[in-house]
Amino acid sequence: MAMLVGIGGIIIALAKLTGWNWLEVLATQQHHVQWEGFRFYDLIFPLFMFISGVAIPYAINSKVAKGIPKSILLKKITVRLVALILLGMLYNGALSRGFTNLRYVSVLSQIGFGYFFAALISLYSKSFRGPAFWLLGIWAGVAVLQLFVPVPGGNGAGIFEPATSLNAWLDTHFIPGRLNDEVFDPEGVLCIVSAVSMTLLGTLAGHIIRSGAATPAKKALYIALAGVGLIVIAQILSPYYPIIKKMWTVPYVMKAGGVSALLLSLFYYVIDVRGSKNWTLFFRVFGMNSITIYMGHRIINFDDISSFFLNFTSVHINEKWGAVFISSGVLVLEWALLYFLYKRKIFLRV
Numbered sequence: 194m195a196m197l198v199g200i201g202g203i204i205i206a207l208a209k210l211t212g213w214n215w216l217e218v219l220a221t222q223q224h225h226v227q228w229e230g231f232r233f234y235d236l237i238f239p240l241f242m243f244i245s246g247v248a249i250p251y252a253i254n255s256k257v258a259k260g261i262p263k264s265i266l267l268k269k270i271t272v273r274l275v276a277l278i279l280l281g282m283l284y285n286g287a288l289s290r291g292f293t294n295l296r297y298v299s300v301l302s303q304i305g306f307g308y309f310f311a312a313l314i315s316l317y318s319k320s321f322r323g324p325a326f327w328l329l330g331i332w333a334g335v336a337v338l339q340l341f342v343p344v345p346g347g348n349g350a351g352i353f354e355p356a357t358s359l360n361a362w363l364d365t366h367f368i369p370g371r372l373n374d375e376v377f378d379p380e381g382v383l384c385i386v387s388a389v390s391m392t393l394l395g396t397l398a399g400h401i402i403r404s405g406a407a408t409p410a411k412k413a414l415y416i417a418l419a420g421v422g423l424i425v426i427a428q429i430l431s432p433y434y435p436i437i438k439k440m441w442t443v444p445y446v447m448k449a450g451g452v453s454a455l456l457l458s459l460f461y462y463v464i465d466v467r468g469s470k471n472w473t474l475f476f477r478v479f480g481m482n483s484i485t486i487y488m489g490h491r492i493i494n495f496d497d498i499s500s501f502f503l504n505f506t507s508v509h510i511n512e513k514w515g516a517v518f519i520s521s522g523v524l525v526l527e528w529a530l531l532y533f534l535y536k537r538k539i540f541l542r543v
Contacts, residue, residue, distance in 0.1 A: 194479045196223075197237050198490045199524030206516040228355070228437060231448055235438040238300060239391045239449035240456070241483075242307045246395020247457065249308070250403045253315050263316055270312045276543045277305030280484065284491050297370040298380040301484070306385045311392035321400050328393040332443045335387045339442060340434060353435055353442070360384065360440050379439040387441035394423075394450040398457055413462040420454030423447045478531045485534065485541040486527055495523045 201223035208220035222233035253266055281299030314327045338359055343350045348357045355361060355377045364372055364381035372378045398416050401407075407415065427436060427448035436445045463469050479486060499522030507515025534540070 194483045194486060195476060195524075196233075198479075198486055199520070199527055201234070202520040202523060203517065206513070206520045210513040210517055225438065228439065229353070229435045231436050231438070231445070235445075236449055236452055238303075239388070239446070240453045242304055242388060242391040243395035243398075243450060243453040243457070245304060245308045246311050246392035246397075247399040247402070249312050249315050249392075249396045250399040253312050254400075255403070257316065266316055267313070270309050270316075273543050274305040274309040277308075278302045280488065280543070281305070284488060294371045296373065296378075298368060298378055298385075300380060301487075303380045303385055303388050307388045307392035310389045311396050314393065315396055321397070321404075324393050324396045324400070328390050328397070331386060331390040331393070332446070335383065335390075335441075336434065336443045338383065339440070353437060353440065355439070358440060377439070379441075384439075384441040387443065387446055390443075391446050391450055391453075394446075395453070395457075398454060402461065409466045410462065413458045413466060416454050416461070417458035420451040420458060423451030423454065427451065475528070478528060478535045481540055482531050482534055484543060486531055488541075489530070490527070495526050498526055499523045 204216065205220045205223055208216040224232065225234050226232050253270075256266060257263065278297075278299075278301070281301035282295065282297060284301060285296045285299055287295055311324070314324050318324060318327075339353075340351045342359060344352055344357060344359050344362050346362070348362075352358050355374070358377070360381055360383045361377040363383055364378045365376060367382050368378060373380070378384070398419075401412050401415055404412075424447070427444040430444045430447075434444050435442060436448055438445050438449075464473065496519065499519045503518045503522045504515060506518040
């Protein structure tokens with residue numbers, strides 16, 4: 194979240210200021226790949242879904258073990274799904290533009306669907322194997338649809354183009370309201386199904402961490418090895434089944450899930466196993482109110498506020514330095530707001 198709403202902008206501004214090659218490489222990573230491929234920015238959204246899955250064994254399975262009725266937990270995850278769908282519609286401009294020609298699907302709704310179905314599977318599975326079998330089943334189903342099912346209208350099978358893919362056909366026929374680009378939506382029907390598997394990957398990682406079958410250091414190792422394995426498989430498949438974030442192809446989910454697993458393993462080892470926590474406050478402030486700042490970044494124009502106080506740097510130094518100061522000001526303003534909420538224990542929890 195820190196990269197999404199602030200740090201990425203600073204990196205881009207610094208790259209334009211210095212022209213240094215390594216910074217320009219990092220700046221390129223702050224943008225989505227146009228279609229096929231994978232950049233850091235393509236990881237942020239699935240990483241949210243992965244981490245929400247990691248929480249499921251603690252939020253769902255632990256409560257089932259304590260005897261809390263499944264009906265209560267089912268109600269809780271259903272309310273969460275509805276809340277995220279509504280927040281996503283708000284983010285898309287339901288109040289500012291009205292419901293006419295509204296885009297109903299969103300990043301938040303996809304996170305909601307991913308969590309709902311992964312939690313539902315965990316809630317009614319008797320063991321660790323349930324989510325694993327569902328994960329493999331979803332991958333197999335999505336792969337068959339994207340690779341072998343002909344697109345109605347004579348376009349054939351295995352098409353990976355925005356306007357003529359099976360994803361596009363499903364979105365234009367089954368999603369109400371406005372599509373993201375009129376023919377295709379990266380949070381569309383098949384994308385939602387595929388994205389559920391990302392949350393299930395996180396759920397499996399959460400089960401490993403919660404289990405008492407190994408030492409914490411070994412748990413971190415197992416998750417890291419699984420991450421490496423997923424990345425290798427994704428790269429092997431990619432010449433035949435491309436890595437496309439906007440279509441949520443199975444190799445994309447595998448690669449994003451693999452990198453997410455490596456990051457989880459690293460931070461779990463550093464923070465939980467080694468006990469190094471003092472440096473984490475900056476990130477905890479963002480993480481504890483991630484939906485707040487995601488919605489706040491949409492509602493509040495932090496760029497204008499930062500420019501109001503810091504635009505003199507563009508005038509008296511130069512425009513490129515001004516962009517660095519203004520981007521840094523945005524991050525400071527956002528963090529200060531979240532820190533105020535953090536200190537007062539005010540959290541938007543859905």
